[in-house]
Amino acid sequence: MNTLNINNVSLVYNNGHQALYAIKLNITNGVFGLLGPNGAGKSSLMKTIVGLQKPTEGHISFNDTDIVKNPLEIQKQLGFLPQYFGVYPKVSAYNLLQHLAKLKGIHHKKESHDQIINLLDKVNLVDAKNKEVHTFSGGMKQRFGVAQALLGDPKIVIVDEPTAGLDPEERNRFNALLSEIGEDIIILLSTHLVEDVRNLCSDMAIIKQGAIVAKGSPNEFIQALQGKIWQKATTKNELLHLEPNHNIISKQFIEKVMHVTVYADACPTGFKAVTPNLEHAYFTYLNSTT
Known part of the structure; x- marks a missing residue:
């Protein structure tokens, strides 16, 4: 070894x-x-x-x-x-x-x-x-x-x-x-x-x-993120209001629609649960301010 x-x-x-x-x-x-x-x-x-x-x-x-x-x-x-x-x-x-x-x-x-x-x-x-x-x-x-x-x-x-x-x-x-x-x-x-x-x-x-x-x-x-990753479709204008109030880890277009993914202990209003993956973990640490 x-x-x-x-x-x-x-x-x-x-x-x-x-x-x-x-x-x-x-x-x-x-x-x-x-x-x-x-x-x-x-x-x-x-x-x-x-x-x-x-x-x-x-x-x-x-x-x-x-x-x-x-x-x-x-x-x-x-x-x-x-x-x-x-x-x-x-x-x-x-x-x-x-x-x-x-x-x-x-x-x-x-x-x-x-x-x-x-x-x-x-x-x-x-x-x-x-x-x-x-x-x-x-x-x-x-x-x-x-x-x-x-x-x-x-x-x-x-x-x-x-x-x-x-x-x-x-x-x-x-x-x-x-x-x-x-x-x-x-x-x-x-x-x-x-x-x-x-x-x-x-x-x-x-x-x-x-x-x-x-x-x-x-x-x-991945296991550490279970129950902590949430996503929703959004618009450019709505995103301006979401950014100051949520821990956003990624933004991506899915079928031409902007989707924002956040890290939170509980589901934010209007979001839905997403099964976490390694990319979520990476972006969580990469975009963390701590």
Whole structure:
């Protein structure tokens, strides 16, 4: 069992901007979701975990090794899948993985070959191993990205906005792949997409303005909202009167009609109960003023 422990980590940049505030997380094998909007501090936390920058305060350990003092200890066991995996033009999938394997220190030819073929099989790209990666579809590129991230048998993989731009079929295929991989290692999923966390993660945290505002399982988040989420169709003028008097967590158009969703202990006049979901939980914490 792998363990990543983040204890009271804060980060202040040289210009005085504080990007992280006393982050505390304990993450073990499986897919862990870090959910937050753009600018919430997800990238700052990822860079700090992998040793690209040191925290101003706090400690981070991976499998009981202090990785603030020894960042190479996590970097040697790390795989990374960025949101947009840049690829070399006119290079086959096999040859590109072979090149990346050398960069990861896998120099034995048979070991490299066996690992590459096994990974291409895992991501269902064996038949495309001799095709140039730049010709791949978006979903194929993301699956190739998983293969390169798993080179060298990492114990922790960081995945940044992995399903952006994928069609529903490719998204489902990609999510199934991540779920399978996450049984034996830590996958840290950094995203602003609630759907990805709901589909993949048994544990998660919501980050807002550099601080963790909530953590738990998706089911725990949803259960906490039972009997507290209410919705009604409204007009633009009526909304002006609703906003000062209700804890509005979201506004959305449904069949061209504006619907407003609020959080309250009892049903407000004119509203009806809505079965809570993870998106409601996310917006509740995101739009909370406390």
